[in-house]
Amino acid sequence: MGHVSVAEHRAAVARLLGVGRVAQVALDRHAAGRRLAADLVAADDLPRFDNSAMDGYAVCPGSPDQRSHPVVGDVPAGSAPDFVLAPGEAARVMTGARLPEGTVAVVPVERTDASPTGPAPSRVTVVGEVAAGQHVRLRGEDVTAGTVIGTAGSAVTPALIALGRSAGCTTVEVHLPTRVAVVATGAELAPPETDPGAGGIHESNSDMVAALAAAAGCDVRRVEVCSDEPDDLRRLLDELDADPEVDLVVTTGGVSVGAYEVVRQVCSPLPTFDFVHLAMQPGGPQGLGRYGSTPVVCLPGTPVGAFVAFHVLVRPGLDRRHGEPGARPGHAAYAGRTRRTRAGRVQFVTSVLHDDGTVTSPDARHLTALAAANCLVEVPEGIDQLIDGDVVVVHPV
Template sequence: MPATGGHTRPGPTGPPAGSAAIGQDDRVRTVEEHQAVVAALLAPLGEEEVPVAAAHRRVLARDVPAAVPLPGFDNSAMDGYAARSADVAALPVRLPVADDIPAGRTGVLPLAPGTVQRIMTGGLLPPGADVVVPVELTDAATDVVEIRDAPTAGTHLRRAGEDITAGTVALEAGSPLGAAQLGLAAAVGARTLWVRRRPRVLVLSTGSELVEPGEPLLPGQVYESNSLLLCAAVEDAGGTARRLHFVPDDVDQFLATVRAELADADLLVTSGGVSAGAYEVVKDAFRTLGTVEFVKVAMQPGGPQGAGTVDGVPVVTLPGNPVSSFVSFEVFVRPALRRALGHAAPGRLRAPAELTAPLRSPAGRRQFLRGRYDAGRVSQVGGPGSHLVAHLARANCLVVVPEDVTELPAGAPVDVVLIEGALQ
């Protein structure tokens, strides 16, 4: 179906007020400052109409009003007998079964005084009935039933509109569409939904030392993993990712590869080549364009960062160590993508926790430590090293230690960011 409200790319942006010039990295930026820079690169994404069945894990772009009430009619919440409470006030009692009402029957007879009608869960309540007697309180007969006990009037009934009334907003724009939301959309009569278009993200890892997994390794070489990690992170955030083959540390080849692939991209994410040493191909190449700014951010891991545009396409450059790349994506790229998608709550779920052991943190840098969170307590997983990817794989949260904290004892309260199994 046709898309509307197409994505508008921002033009090349200069550094924020008070920052260093494009291409300089002698200024230290706060985490919040760099989050704002990255978020500003991505404009809200356009809308498209898709079938409800194709909307799983998308983000709703328009409110969904209920075309019908839920329930749509008075019905039974139990298998049993529709009765008048006055007829079952004196117990036990034997009453003739005047009719059978299975679920799905569209027409029923009024309930005559002194009778009951056998009814199944979801069955249309006959006019005159004001209680359903569960079958367990009877002898389950189909001609004349003996009722040994009965609930009070109004029990085991589902009244029309008690869940939602017709015309009420069933789902609000900005809602992530999981199983429950899609079930509600279908239940109120929606056949299609207007959702945000998924951002198209190019992911490129750089480095002459990188080798495709499974190939023989020579001394000094490592298997390339960041692009797979980042593509999965993009998909988890709601985007579509395309992995570019990494290129050697050659500026001209890097720029040619990037520019040849940008036409259909909403965002380019690179990893590696942004530190302070020699042979930093991403920094060297983008500095020649003058539209990408490289800075240090007061955090660990993930201090070296870059953001800007190339040929009008937003670009975020991340460090090359796997843990630094992952944490940087979580802190900067994921919330920006989700905000562009229209998420009402773009951030990860956070929770307070109590440390199981003491920890240390460098002064002046916000620390994001890998942790295991369980029942309000959190333990650190491995050390702070940005190369410890096995420890990252065992973590289910990031423990956030503020810049002005250098030591915390066991039992101290901390803030954790939940990173395992979270969809919103």
């Protein structure tokens, strides 16, 4: 096995995953949460025409002191007036209705002597001064056609759907989810509701990694548990490589140097694979390559090691494929008893980031600590202990 740094292997995983698929899709609720692969450009002015911001009366005063106006039209929302207001005239208009040409201002119905309901009156009297342009929404005052309203890389949010659709956009180019198959390996793994027997364990990696992939925006197509028989794994990988609906395979287990490391046995003879041991704890043993034409990322078999390796090594590459900016590490003050760490390798300690900006590491073993964690504390290679008050790098999980 070769030895590479965490950063080098993370970059290798990103190169293997490459650029994801993009597609033009309908700008609707199903696009929500995706990232734009290209700028979204307004197809129409917003508003599309001069319209009323209030229920009331469009007026064209014949003189500054005119208060009483003949009502020459009634314009509900959705209609297009076929008349022009002459000086001195008014028309009843509803909120959002297109204003007739000649409109100087809109007077809210509350500032007139008219009833807010029923048929339009023949005349309306305005209370108070009328300021030109009041309660008038001008065509294009929000957005003009051709304006970029969503930049590539930004998320399709409910608000962007509203803006885009209002500006005449019907489709949007987005990054598509990576279609993933997860394969957990190990003869000792017992499926749920099955007695593991004297030497077996309850299998958990398959659905844990599948859940991590789904949280990273992937479309999990297959979740499999495979024995330590090389022929079984080879048949499964052949099947997944032939499946056009699988973009990536993630395996767990079978990557170390033992006698029954099935993933390494099957894949290491292939010139397209590389197995390494990172200066990283947990999750040192790693592998990656292509089985046929399908990218395969090989994670260790311990649940904590697989969890940490997915977050540290795989998630960044998936974020890039999906156009996601990715979570940036932060900093916090370590609080608690002195904790010894293993110098010579980067350690990722399952920890809890608190609202007060401090971070603690549960005094618990392995999976109990993992279940309580909301972050990973990164301890550099040259550090052999964490002391109360140390400023540490924190990765959210």
